[in-house]
Amino acid sequence: MIIGVPKEIKNNENRVGATPAGVNELVRNGHTVYVQATAGEGSGFADEDYVNAGATILRTIDEVYGIAEMIIKVKEPIESEYNLIKENQLLFTYFHFASYEPLTHAMIERKAVCLAYETVERPDRSLPLLVPMSEVAGRMSIQEGAKYLEKPLKGRGILLGGVPGVRPAKVLILGGGVVGTNAAKMAAGMGADVTILDTNLARLRYLDDVLPANVTTQMSNSYVIRELVQTHDLIIGAVLIPGAKAPNLITRDMLKTMKPGTVLVDVAVDQGGCIETCKPTTHQDPTFIIDDVVHYCVANMPGAVPFTSTQALTNATLPYAVQLANKGWKQACTESNELKLGLNVVNGKVVYKGVAEAFGLEYTDVAAVL
Secondary structure (H helix, E strand, C coil): CEEEECCCCCCCCCCCCCCHHHHHHHHHCCCEEEEECCCCHHHCCCHHHHHHCCCEEECCHHHHHHHCCEEECCCCCCHHHHCCCCCCCEEEECCCHHHCHHHHHHHHHHCCEEEEHHHCCCCCCCCCCCHHHHHHHHHHHHHHHHHHCCHHHCCCCCCCCCECCECCCEEEEECCCHHHHHHHHHHHHCCCEEEEEECCHHHHHHHHHHCCCCEEEEECCHHHHHHHCCCCCEEEECCCCCCCCCCCCECHHHHHHCCCCCEEEEHHHHHCCCECCCCCECCCCCEEEECCEEEECECCHHHHCHHHHHHHHHHHHHHHHHHHHHHCHHHHHHHCHHHHCCEEEECCEECCHHHHHHHCCCECCHHHHC
16 A cells, blocks of 8 residues: 655644654555655654655655555644545544534545544543543643643642642542543642542542542532632643534633633643633644633644654554555454544545534445445
């Protein structure tokens, strides 16, 4: 198979779809890999590294899309890429369709085969291609939240871990999944007073067992959230409904009950956000303020630490990319239910129910395209 790895062009996105080690594995399996010039630069990989791994370097993104049967990316295509995508071309990347209708319609129109990292799912309901970036984003949410609690950045002016004789910051985490658990580990390790909410009692029991003593678990509901946001300094939105839009757990009217300088970090923003007032921001301009509450809503948080993120992502995606390249997408998805669940839009048809429901589009059972 001919595989293309384009340079990411989303604002401040420094990750790349494959490391040189990943490219080498694809080449060893008999495939041809084209990498756009400087695609790996932001992650610390030179063109020479890719050439040594067996890839061919192409100068422009148009050339990569033009020659490739499968595109391996990190982020969803943006508007300037739409017309480069060919009918039947396999795109293997994060899409988060349910949060952005124009992208969905563009991929339907291009009749591409869109296999989304975020909906590849194992029998135990875990999301293996979302996990590594969720781990990074969860840990970064605390790192960034701690920074924006500083007074010069319009936060409350509170040190996350406090000091002897002065109480630490109070951190509220909405969601006890991968993002929430990693956020809780980081916040607890820095000495904060942490509360983590979830609607799954079994999950809360598990978290209660494995997290440090300065983390309190609590059952989540709208009443509890409304009460807790009034007293917490840093609030992390870590809710995920695979392939669907995140629910709004913090509403606009709750902002007025928060302390001035409270910081909100909505990690779910790439799925529409779980905080009503959040809208996607960039690393270049990451925050905005509503009712004296700081909102940090960067939609590609792991892009700020690309050396770590790219390696973590390739570790997870490579085995699936090899299956797709070796067998072709139809056979691979027929034989692997995990990959089949990754199919979202195929040849103009929406084959993932969460995406169809988000925009009232016609849903086609994935079996019809395999």
